[in-house]
Amino acid sequence: MSSELLSNFQDSGIYGLITYLNQNIDEKNPRVQAYNLLKAGRELAKKSADGRLGYLPDIAFDLSRHESVYRMAGLLHIELGDTDSALKCLSYLHYYYQEQSLEPHEQYSIIKQQLVDGFEDSVNIESLIADYQEQYQQQKVINNIKEYPETMPIEDVSEQKTYFKRLYRRYGVDTLIAAIENDIRFNNRTKAVLLIRASRTIGAIAEEGTSIESVFASKALELDTSNTVVQNSYQAYMRAGDLNKLTQLKEKYPETV
Numbered sequence: 001m002s003s004e005l006l007s008n009f010q011d012s013g014i015y016g017l018i019t020y021l022n023q024n025i026d027e028k029n030p031r032v033q034a035y036n037l038l039k040a041g042r043e044l045a046k047k048s049a050d051g052r053l054g055y056l057p058d059i060a061f062d063l064s065r066h067e068s069v070y071r072m073a074g075l076l077h078i079e080l081g082d083t084d085s086a087l088k089c090l091s092y093l094h095y096y097y098q099e100q101s102l103e104p105h106e107q108y109s110i111i112k113q114q115l116v117d118g119f120e121d122s123v124n125i126e127s128l129i130a131d132y133q134e135q136y137q138q139q140k141v142i143n144n145i146k147e148y149p150e151t152m153p154i155e156d157v158s159e160q161k162t163y164f165k166r167l168y169r170r171y172g173v174d175t176l177i178a179a180i181e182n183d184i185r186f187n188n189r190t191k192a193v194l195l196i197r198a199s200r201t202i203g204a205i206a207e208e209g210t211s212i213e214s215v216f217a218s219k220a221l222e223l224d225t226s227n228t229v230v231q232n233s234y235q236a237y238m239r240a241g242d243l244n245k246l247t248q249l250k251e252k253y254p255e256t257v
Contacts, residue, residue: 009044013052014059017041031069034060038072045079054080065143067096067105074111083118086111087125091132092139137174144175145182152183157197164198165205173202173212177219192224196232203239214240221249230256 008016074089153159199216217236
């Protein structure tokens, strides 16, 4: 490790570390920048488990959610003695490799072995990883949105529909719904309208056909129950052939539908 890197960190903390890397490594790729930041942090942690280094994974994940960044974040957490955070990184990697049918990277094995060595004998790493499965699905959706290069158009309906199709084809229905639901530019009523609009667009191209529209309609109603949203959700349920949802909606909003 460079003594200058250590000196910069000791003098100026995280800012000094980032400044040193920017000045000495000409790298524009956010994924590589994130990896290098964590790698430098890990080297510093081997000298001293300075609590400030614990902020580096969040900074790195703002740059990239790539698998390699999870690996190096896990290794950094190990050096800092943060086993809970290291376990989360390990669990994410476990399900990522499983889903992608990939052989785990050697760094994954290092993280796992060090966690096994660090826990008491009674702790079963595999059961802890299994407990993380639902969180992995949620985190995957968040990462998909973060990594997707396009932003949903605000006004142009035609461009919105194109965005819906592209995002759906790349990541699926869960990510598309989450992208709309978590877009802070829109209020809940507008999000509900966008979900209904997306339901018709995706219903026309999805392998399962219009039945997928029921998922969008249900989420829209969670966000807003104005007459327009209720009526359009009813039409989406009709196209989906979801008789249960149609009945429930009629019972709940008899004056509207």
